[in-house]
Amino acid sequence: MSFIKKMFGSSSEPKEEKILPWIALNTTSQLDAIASKSLTKTQVIFKHSTRCGISRMVMNQFVDGYDLTENDLDLYYLDLISYRDVSHHVGTQFQVMHESPQLLIIKNGVSVAHASHGQINDLDLGKFV
Template sequence: MPTFTQITTSEQLEAAIQQSLEKPVLLFKHSTRCPISAGAYAEAQRYLAGSPNSDASYVLIHVVEDRPVSLEAADRLGVEHASPQAILLKEGRAVWNTSHSRITSSALKEALS
């Protein structure tokens, strides 16, 4: 079963963007202090426990603890910051994103199919 790999540095963010040149990368921005984010994270975990796209990579940024990387991701990808937020990267750019209660296992499944 795929799992999220936490990224905490600019270099790891760059590596995830570069990896999206080869395969889809789902970036999940998560606040460990927010109940809405906890619910969205549970939905993302439910997606991973179901039938996830095994060709994709899954990365996680904790938006409070790693705020500089979270803000850099928003800048680099041209996606306004939100938390929680799911951003799908392909070919080095954001091709889909959603946030808050719109992050569901079914929405992730559709985006990654």
């Protein structure tokens, strides 16, 4: 067996793609709704750069490790390349300096936690539900 197969597995079966309950975040008016909804349910914003390989890798790891449901929290996806103005308003409204990729956890109208790059996957979202 080759070294590559030992490292990455030799299964020829395609991996089933996991689909998360993403809500597209593409207008600044959604931010007030997110703050309002966070009074009763945790809101999460994932800021993703579609041009960045690191952002794609972190997002794939996030998706693979995600084990919550739509009942637990609302999960927003922000394509920050297409919606730069929304990304800027996220930082301003929730007082978090922009990084990419970035995850913000919103409760009671404020960001209670945030992480960027590899630290995103270290956050235990279950603690915020």
